Amino acid sequence: MNSAEAVLESLQRQGLSSLYPDRIRITVGRATCGLAAGADAVYQYIREEADRRRLDLQIVSTGCLGWCQQEPLVTVQAPGRPRLVYGRVDQALTGEILDGAGGGSFPESRLIGKIYADEVLLTGQRIFLTGEPESGPVLDQTSFYAPQLKVVTRNCGYIDPGSIAEYAARGGYRALWKALQAQPEQIIDEITASGLRGRGGGGYPTGRKWQATRRQPGDVKYVICNADEGDPGAYMDRSVLEGDPHTVLEGMIIGGYAIGARSGIIYVRSEYPLAVVRLQEAIGEANRVGALGKNIFGSGFDFQIEVVKGQGAFVCGEETAMIAAIEGKAGEPHPRPPYPSEAGLWGKPTCINNVETWANVPPIIMRGSGWFTGIGTESSKGTKVFALVGEISNNGLVEVPMGTTLRQVVVDAAGGAGRFALKAVQTGGPSGGCIPAGMFDLPVDYEALTGAGSIMGSGGMVVMDERTCMVDVARFFLSFTRDESCGKCMACREGTWQMLQILDRIAEGRAVMEDLELLERLALAVRDASLCGLGQTAPSPVLSTLRYFRDEYEAHIRDGFCPAGVCKGLFRLVIDQEACTGCGRCARVCQAEAVSVIGDVAGQETAKKYLVDQERCVQCRSCLDACAHRAVRVIPRGGAVVDAD
Amino acid sequence: MYVDDAEIRDVIAGHQERNGRVTAILEDLQQRCRYLPEQALRIVAGELGLPLTQLYGVATFFAAFSLEPQGQHLVSVCHGTACHVKGAGRVSESLERELQVAIGKTTGDGQFTLKSVRCLGCCSLAPVVSIDGRAYGRMKPDTVEAVLSDWRGGDRR
Numbered sequence: 001m002n003s004a005e006a007v008l009e010s011l012q013r014q015g016l017s018s019l020y021p022d023r024i025r026i027t028v029g030r031a032t033c034g035l036a037a038g039a040d041a042v043y044q045y046i047r048e049e050a051d052r053r054r055l056d057l058q059i060v061s062t063g064c065l066g067w068c069q070q071e072p073l074v075t076v077q078a079p080g081r082p083r084l085v086y087g088r089v090d091q092a093l094t095g096e097i098l099d100g101a102g103g104g105s106f107p108e109s110r111l112i113g114k115i116y117a118d119e120v121l122l123t124g125q126r127i128f129l130t131g132e133p134e135s136g137p138v139l140d141q142t143s144f145y146a147p148q149l150k151v152v153t154r155n156c157g158y159i160d161p162g163s164i165a166e167y168a169a170r171g172g173y174r175a176l177w178k179a180l181q182a183q184p185e186q187i188i189d190e191i192t193a194s195g196l197r198g199r200g201g202g203g204y205p206t207g208r209k210w211q212a213t214r215r216q217p218g219d220v221k222y223v224i225c226n227a228d229e230g231d232p233g234a235y236m237d238r239s240v241l242e243g244d245p246h247t248v249l250e251g252m253i254i255g256g257y258a259i260g261a262r263s264g265i266i267y268v269r270s271e272y273p274l275a276v277v278r279l280q281e282a283i284g285e286a287n288r289v290g291a292l293g294k295n296i297f298g299s300g301f302d303f304q305i306e307v308v309k310g311q312g313a314f315v316c317g318e319e320t321a322m323i324a325a326i327e328g329k330a331g332e333p334h335p336r337p338p339y340p341s342e343a344g345l346w347g348k349p350t351c352i353n354n355v356e357t358w359a360n361v362p363p364i365i366m367r368g369s370g371w372f373t374g375i376g377t378e379s380s381k382g383t384k385v386f387a388l389v390g391e392i393s394n395n396g397l398v399e400v401p402m403g404t405t406l407r408q409v410v411v412d413a414a415g416g417a418g419r420f421a422l423k424a425v426q427t428g429g430p431s432g433g434c435i436p437a438g439m440f441d442l443p444v445d446y447e448a449l450t451g452a453g454s455i456m457g458s459g460g461m462v463v464m465d466e467r468t469c470m471v472d473v474a475r476f477f478l479s480f481t482r483d484e485s486c487g488k489c490m491a492c493r494e495g496t497w498q499m500l501q502i503l504d505r506i507a508e509g510r511a512v513m514e515d516l517e518l519l520e521r522l523a524l525a526v527r528d529a530s531l532c533g534l535g536q537t538a539p540s541p542v543l544s545t546l547r548y549f550r551d552e553y554e555a556h557i558r559d560g561f562c563p564a565g566v567c568k569g570l571f572r573l574v575i576d577q578e579a580c581t582g583c584g585r586c587a588r589v590c591q592a593e594a595v596s597v598i599g600d601v602a603g604q605e606t607a608k609k610y611l612v613d614q615e616r617c618v619q620c621r622s623c624l625d626a627c628a629h630r631a632v633r634v635i636p637r638g639g640a641v642v643d644a645d
Numbered sequence: 646m647y648v649d650d651a652e653i654r655d656v657i658a659g660h661q662e663r664n665g666r667v668t669a670i671l672e673d674l675q676q677r678c679r680y681l682p683e684q685a686l687r688i689v690a691g692e693l694g695l696p697l698t699q700l701y702g703v704a705t706f707f708a709a710f711s712l713e714p715q716g717q718h719l720v721s722v723c724h725g726t727a728c729h730v731k732g733a734g735r736v737s738e739s740l741e742r743e744l745q746v747a748i749g750k751t752t753g754d755g756q757f758t759l760k761s762v763r764c765l766g767c768c769s770l771a772p773v774v775s776i777d778g779r780a781y782g783r784m785k786p787d788t789v790e791a792v793l794s795d796w797r798g799g800d801r802r
Contacts, residue, residue, distance in 0.1 A: 032765075032766060032767055032780060033767050033769055033770055033782075035779075035780060036767045036770045036773060036780035036781060036782035037770055037782050037783075068769030068770065069769060071769070071770070229766065230763065230764070231764070232724075232725030232726045232727075232729075232763050232764035233725050233726030233727050233764065233768050234764075234766075234768070235764075235766035235767070235768055235769075238766040265664050265665075267665075270672065270709055271762070271764075271765055271766065272766060273778050306662065306664060308664050308665030308668070308669075309665065309668065309669070309672065310668075310707075311668050311671070311672060311707035311708065311709040311710060312707050312708030312709045312762075312763075313706060313707050313708065314763065325665075325668065325707075326664050326665050327664075328665075328666060328667030328668065328693075328695070328699070328703065329667075329699060329702070329703065330699075330702040330703050330706035331706060331707070332706075345664075346663075387768055387769075389726075389727035389768040389769055389771060390726075390727055390730050390731075391730065391731075395727075395768070395769035395770075395771075396769055397769075426726065429726065460726065460768075462726045462727055462730060462768075464730060468730055473730075476726065476729050477726075480763065483763075484763075486706075591786065591787070620735060
């Protein structure tokens with residue numbers, strides 16, 4: 001066995017004994033989403049309590065398991081037993097868990113699932129945690145996880161992201177070792193054959209990008225990882241960087257070898273401080289074991305990776321703008337050609353791929369392109385990670401095979417809407433569009449989503465119900481792109497501003513019907529006359545909402561009515577006396593003290609009825625959101641009065 | 646906060662990397678001074694041999710930099726899509742009331758700067774507010790006061 005194999009073997013052994021120790025292992029999800037939900041307090045409490053109770057436990061921080069709605073997430077693994085996954089863990093539940101660890105029984109409450117076996121995706125091997133027969137709830141069979149296939153997020157929430165040994169125990173850095181045995185061209189052929197396409201949103205074939213950079217003459221080339229995840233409503237990349245940084249590094253090192261680059265840069269936004277820390281730790285560890293740096297695994301190949309922090313500019317997601325920012329200039333894009341593959345960073349050939357794209361590389365190299373093409377649709381291979389947020393029961397990160405329908409994601413995994421009807425799902429952020437609920441049978445596929453007027457995008461999926469106003473959504477995105485337009489192109493700079501003026505008029509009830517035509521004409525002009533992706537796609541949220549929800553725009557203009565009850569001044573809130581049960585929740589949540597009792601009904605003291613005082617109402621909709629009986633209604637300003645006023 | 650010329654030169658000397666050098670230096674200075682003083686930009690331009698216009702361009706292009714002094718604590722209200730849909734506007738209004746300062750401004754005592762930001766990436770816990778990088782999820786207009794009280798009166802708790 002040569003030395004690289006020995007290093008990997010030893011790391012793997014070390015990692016396995018840490019992942020499957022002969023004492024109880026407790027993990028706390030401490031990615032940013034977990035921390036925002038209070039995971040730090042839980043983690044500290046477990047440590048202190050374990051000490052106080054003199055329990056010999058392995059207590060580990062992990063990334064995010066994906067089911068963010070359930071944060072803070074804690075897993076408990078006793079030797080020979082299934083791993084227990086607890087959601088919404090607080091101090092009280094922590095105490096009960098530690099009672100279990102001290103020899104009692106583990107709590108049943110807030111146990112969201114059990115894991116009986118771990119699949120090691122890179123080797124196809126299964127590690128059984130227990131000989132016990134399965135009994136529910138099994139985590140993989142819960143509605144949230146059942147439609148999922150974890151390739152990119154395979155390690156997130158399982159391993160300690162600071163431990164290269166645990167990464168190696170799950171097959172990590174084997175793909176790099178395998179790649180180094182092959183010729184660079186073979187690696188590119190494999191990536192090309194896999195059909196992998198850019199996960200940042202564009203969907204450009206990755207193999208072709210690598211090939212174009214490799215073909216350029218010259219010794220100095222760069223690979224860049226685009227981790228400037230600026231799309232509001234999307235956090236897949238953050239989760240991968242925080243939960244499994246080594247998979248991104250491994251992908252980049254393999255890419256560097258294939259392309260002929262010796263230097264890699266990760267451009268990560270400074271709004272992700274934890275991701276920056278995780279990456280720097282991982283780079284240090286990879287250097288320490290010889291997977292990065294000089295003469296990697298004794299192959300003679302040198303490669304180094306550094307982190308550059310983005311300082312907050314959405315347009316830097318555009319390749320040429322990002323390069324300008326790294327070179328110390330304002331992040332403005334420039335015309336292509338020349339493409340970065342010809343003249344990129346410091347004028348040298350440069351290959352830029354997104355976090356999720358790089359993270360797909362090790363599995364493809366390990367399992368082969370044939371395995372990868374077995375997942376997905378004709379034109380879209382593999383999986384896609386989505387950040388599923390908005391008005392749904394289960395917020396979180398889901399990774400599904402391409403070809404999965406929107407309904408399977410939004411309704412099955414996300415649990416659909418609550419009391420309010422689903423209206424649309426927004427994909428692609430400021431560059432994408434809204435797909436109405438009637439089209440939820442569409443598959444997740446680059447071409448299918450583009451055909452529907454949206455895009456795959458980087459993976460933001462914001463679910464909207466009937467309380468969301470589509471004019472307001474378009475206005476929100478336009479105000480975003482207006483702010484983020486770098487100002488270089490007149491069409492984008494002035495066009496987004498003018499479009500926003502029109503949307504403001506519509507939302508404030510000051511528009512005329514001709515404004516809709518003007519809005520459409522402006523949208524097409526901005527799309528056609530802008531240099532970069534930001535401007536070219538900025539009109540998409542407007543165009544797609546006009547396409548599917550034109551009646552809402554018309555209601556604002558013609559009737560001065562916002563049917564969703566969002567645009568202030570264009571609706572009234574009233575209480576439907578038939579539906580009201582008199583529970584009084586509306587009155588309790590109203591900060592304006594605008595909801596009051598109108599008296600007892602039919603002599604029953606408990607059956608009080610409520611009404612909204614229109615003079616006092618500030619239209620904050622707290623009552624609408626709070627009413628469990630859907631008794632609060634949105635009606636036009638001059639509409640029929642259901643209230644008894 | 647006052648930083649003398651020698652310290653500015655030390656900061657510059659501490660960043661010898663080629664990639665992202667300018668933004669790394671400005672980030673460092675922004676953290677020390679809580680803004681980018683004109684004098685600092687002039688020294689950086691001189692030391693790096695870059696035109697001052699380029700430094701000014703970078704300093705005004707990126708959201709993280711400021712040419713005016715910022716408060717001791719930075720309160721960022723996320724206005725990403727999920728937060729917007731889930732009522733970030735109401736949380737903002739509530740923060741403006743509590744701190745008696747408009748979005749983008751600093752309180753009179755220099756304690757807090759209130760900012761609106763584009764997505765902190767905690768969408769599943771929308772609406773989110775972050776104070777000096779610490780994220781608070783599932784915010785409501787009436788929970789704002791409790792969160793701020795952690796940070797009032799000098800350093801945190």
